[in-house]
Amino acid sequence: MLRTQPTAGADAPGLDGARVAAVVGFLVFVELTSGIIQGMMPALLPELGSVLHVSAGDLNWVNAAQLLAAAVSVPLFGRLGDMYGHRRLLRIAVLCLAAGSVLVALSPSFEVLLVGRVLQGPLAALLPLEIGLVRDRLDTAGGRSAIAMLVGALTFGASAGMVVAGLLRQAISSVHGVLWIPAAVTVLCAGVVFFLVPESKVRAQGKVDWVGAGLLSVGLATLLLGISQGPKWGWTDTYTMTLFAVAALTLVAWVLVELRVAEPIVDIRLSVRRTLFPVYAASFLLGIALFGAQTAAVLFVSSPGDKLGYGFGYDALGIAWLMLPSGVMAFVASLFASRLFKLLGGRAVLAVSGVLMAIGYVFLIEAHDKPWQFVVVNIINGLGVGLALSAMPVLIVESSPQERTSIATGIYNTAKTVGGSVAGAIFAAILTAITFKGTEIPTIHAYTTVWWCCAGVSILVAVSATVVARPRSSVD
CATH class of the missing domain: 4.10.860 (DNA Excision Repair, Uvrb; Chain A)
Structure with missing residues (x-):
């Protein structure tokens, strides 16, 4: 039998409102750093591969190693956090991230780089652990706001990371020198988690x-x-x-x-209930639209328009600036997401997010000849993504037992990652199959096919939201 201790709540002895606000701010800093690291790595990877004399094919292992480590870390860290304390496992995750970031910055060889990326795997477990901690410390309204801020910080950081990488690369002479910056910040994050974040009170008793x-x-x-x-x-x-x-x-x-x-470790019977399963399905679909479209967008805007008839010939920094509005608007959406939850309810917010993303992709299909059109699309999609990423954890948290908060949100993160991986493979196949005759260069129809897929998936996100059942204790 599972046994839990009473929740501490926002008014727990020794933790006043100002302290709660400070704790949320510290966690937002950690999540912002996590997002920046995720955003910087793709921008620096080609040059890092050149320095280490790694082929383009083998560079796939750099992302695959981190992805595989994340797949292992999320469910395990989530369950252990629910049982032994979210801060305790958050500390371990941040230490792994710091050690991995240092190895990536050093990376005298490809093998060391891979080890570093594996150690960065628990980065994916940070958000579920943070959500478990804020749920323990805050009331429902405060928890919704905090979760939205954490998700917004992660999303904004991921977009800003590309810009940060480009700017730092212009100021620092070597790619390894640039990588020491996020490594130093992760060490600072470790200090924040060790000394400034309180432990959660609720525990899931039993065996792992x-x-x-x-x-x-x-x-x-x-x-x-x-x-x-x-x-x-x-x-x-x-x-x-x-x-x-x-x-x-x-x-x-x-x-x-x-x-x-x-x-x-995962309560299957709980996960397949109508309060949770449609949200997990929506997170899988969101991963397809969010991660799957990123590579296609980068390839499109970097293509030489004078030779192919599409694209703008942007370099890495130009791409980053063009994509930045998406992260900014996702962060903005997270700031007012909690008010929308109160006004419309989590299910309606998730449905709106799917509709917004579908509108953005349809607009992109019809208008993609000018950079400003991509900015408009990124603004619309950024709002949709921000609302979706804020709504999903809230719906999951409010539909799952408190002693299983981290593992429940961990499943959501894993579903989103798997969706992105599936989309990456499918969209790569589309871009490989629809090419100019006698070449391996995708035609404009390849890109519009990808965007049609993303628009359809976004509609399915909205449909999934409509079948989410209300939890018995729903406050929507």
């Missing part, structure tokens, strides 16, 4: 479902590895098919184990 954690980790790792390497190895290659087979068998075994154990 290590068998379930292991099966889920192996299943997700093999699935994401197959998806990430499928375009390189070939979808019918023996290695690819073996990975998918192992993933399918392992995940089936995991579900059977979770249905039988008394204290599963």
Whole structure:
């Protein structure tokens, strides 16, 4: 049986309103740093690969290694945080991130770079742990506002990271020198988490479902590895098919184990309820639209318009400035998201977010010849993404037991990551298949096909929101 201690709440002894506000501010700083690190790495990766003499194909492993480590870290850190304290696991996650960032900054070889990226994997577990902590410390309204601010900081940081990378690269002579900046900031984050953030009070009592954690980790790792390497190895290659087979068998075994154990790492029966499952489905779909479209957008705006008939020939810094409005508007949306939750309810906000993103992609399909058109699209999509990323954790938190907050939000993060991985593979196949005759260069129809897919997925996000059932204790 699970047993919990009473929630501390925002008025817990020794933690007044000012202290609560300060704690949320510290966590926002940590999440902003996390977003900047995520945004900087793609912009610096090509040059880093050149310095380390790594082929373009092998560079795929740099992102794959971090993605696979994240797939393992999120469910495990989430469950352990619910059981032993969110700050305790947040400390471990930040230390791993700091150590990984230092190794990435050093990276005298490709192997060291990969180890660093693996250690950066728990970066994905920061947000679920922070959400568990603020839920413990704040009332419902305060928790909604704090969650929205954390999500907004992450989204804004990811967009700003590209600009930061470009500006720092102009001021610092080497790519390794640039990478020391985020490494130093992560060390500062460790100090913030160790000395300025209080521990949560609520605990999930019981044992850790290590068998379930292991099966889920192996299943997700093999699935994401197959998806990430499928375009390189070939979808019918023996290695690819073996990975998918192992993933399918392992995940089936995991579900059977979770249905039988008394204290599963993921409560399957809870997750498939109409209060949660549509939100998880929406997060998967959001991952497709959010992450899948990023690569296509970067390739499009960097293409030489005078030669291909589309694109603007932008360099990395130009791309970053063009994409920045998306992150800015996502952060703006997070600032007033809690008011919309109170006015409309979380389900309606999620539905609105899907409609906004669909409008943005349809506009892009019809108008993509000028840079200002991309700015307009990024403003619209940024608002939609910000509302979606703010609404989903709120709906999940308010529909899940308090002692399972981190693992419930961790599933949401994992679903979003898997959606992005699937989209990356599918959209890569589209851009490879629809090309100018006799070349490997995508035509404009390849890009519009990707954007039509994103528009359709965005509509499905809105549809998913309409079937989310109200929790019995709903305050919408």
